[in-house]
Amino acid sequence: MRRVLTVAxxxxxxxxxCAQPASPGATPAAxxxxxxxxxxxxxxxxxxxxxxxxxAGLDPKFKPDYIGAAPFPGFREVLVGxxxxxxxxxxxxxxxxxxxxxxxxxPASSAGLLAHRKALLDKVPRGERIVFAASNPKHTLxxxxxxECGYCRKMxxxxxxxxxxxxxxxxLAFPRMGPGSQDFTDMISVWCAADRRQALxxxxxxxxxxxxxxxxPVAMQYNLGxxxxxxxxxxxxxxxxxxxxxxVPPAQLVKALERQAR
Numbered sequence: 001m002r003r004v005l006t007v008a009x010x011x012x013x014x015x016x017x018c019a020q021p022a023s024p025g026a027t028p029a030a031x032x033x034x035x036x037x038x039x040x041x042x043x044x045x046x047x048x049x050x051x052x053x054x055x056a057g058l059d060p061k062f063k064p065d066y067i068g069a070a071p072f073p074g075f076r077e078v079l080v081g082x083x084x085x086x087x088x089x090x091x092x093x094x095x096x097x098x099x100x101x102x103x104x105x106x107p108a109s110s111a112g113l114l115a116h117r118k119a120l121l122d123k124v125p126r127g128e129r130i131v132f133a134a135s136n137p138k139h140t141l142x143x144x145x146x147x148e149c150g151y152c153r154k155m156x157x158x159x160x161x162x163x164x165x166x167x168x169x170x171x172l173a174f175p176r177m178g179p180g181s182q183d184f185t186d187m188i189s190v191w192c193a194a195d196r197r198q199a200l201x202x203x204x205x206x207x208x209x210x211x212x213x214x215x216x217p218v219a220m221q222y223n224l225g226x227x228x229x230x231x232x233x234x235x236x237x238x239x240x241x242x243x244x245x246x247x248v249p250p251a252q253l254v255k256a257l258e259r260q261a262r
Contacts, residue, residue, distance in 0.1 A: 050089065050090060051064075051067055054087060055087070065227065068112035070099075070110060071108035071109060075088055077110050079116065117241035129171060132170075134166050134167055136166055137166055139167045139168070139257045140167075142236075143155070143235065143237070144174035145200075146233040149234070165250055167250075172221040172225065174221065175218065179219065233246075
């Protein structure tokens with residue numbers, strides 16, 4: 001219900017990512033940046049509850065997964081149904097848009113939200129990821145991917161260049177068509193293959209996926225993607241939880257990561 005409501009009200013898809021279809025019962029690629037949460041204004045001790053009540057007024061099942069100080073005063077930053085919203089401390093105004101910090105020349109995100117995302121992503125063991133490691137790693141990305149997505153295939157073609165630039169890519173599964181789809185079944189087969197890296201590469205080249213079955217993490221990773229706000233693929237996250245957007249050419253991506261690390 002939460003996802004249906006957020007998709008209906010606030011669905012916005014990256015032009016460099018393959019959209020997840022809205023289903024009953026999905027951010028432009030941007031240069032990364034993070035900012036410490038704005039100091040809580042006087043009287044904000046009750047703002048979290050005020051915002052929670054206001055959202056419940058829209059729909060009783062509209063339950064936030066995270067509420068914290070926004071990176072600018074007067075608002076709370078809210079994660080609900082995987083979507084980031086900004087609600088005024090008095091619960092009157094709601095907006096969904098990536099705020100941009102003109103002074104720091106980067107998208108603004110609160111330290112609290114980044115920590116929340118990072119904690120969720122860090123729970124996924126490395127052994128459940130499909131990892132393409134750089135020989136001399138400088139940066140590590142967590143990328144929610146789909147074997148059918150054109151931009152995912154384009155990013156995968158860049159893996160040698162990304163690795164050369166010192167970027168390790170750790171894939172998580174996000175079959176956009178959802179549970180019960182052939183896409184979902186094929187991604188389970190990829191994750192169950194004896195050589196998952198090869199199986200993923202072949203699938204992204206359009207080759208038939210050999211049916212396999214096992215106790216796979218695909219469903220868990222798909223659900224995690226929804227929790228952290230994935231609405232299209234590829235969905236790229238930096239090590240600190242910053243969502244970088246969709247597909248970005250390697251040279252631009254490494255510049256963004258270096259800028260973020262300053």
